[in-house]
Amino acid sequence: MKREFSKLSEKVLGCAIEVHRLLGPGLLESTYQHCLAREFQLNNIAYKLEYPLSIEYKGIQLDCGYRVDIHVDDKIILELKSVNELKSIHEAQLLTYMKLSGIKQGFLLNFNVKTLKEGIKSFVL
DSSP, X not given: OHHHHHHHHHHHHHHHHHHHHHHOSSSOHXXXXXXXXXXXXXXXXXXXXXXXXXXXXXXXXXXXXXXXXXXXXTXXXXXXXXXXXXXXXXXXXXXXXXXXXXXXXXXXXXXXXXXXXXXXXXXXX
């Protein structure tokens, strides 16, 4: 199972790098999100855009408006950014989404960089 997970992670990052290679930095986050979704389609990777995430509070589920940018194959959460620099609040956002969803792997991807490798942060719970 771990080997398959690693293979999926590599495919996901490969798709993100391809999107960045073709588009470069400086576009809106939503542009990268939709182009990455298209790349996932072309590579047969299951995903959901703007996946709703509720929280459990005192025995009930509440929809508080949280949306995961891209939920990949029920195994990886992608939080996309197009900012000058990643901040600790961006990391906290992803880690919270991972905790609430029970998903153990997440990537914070900042597309507003010269090469995407500079903008990738990986997290495992």
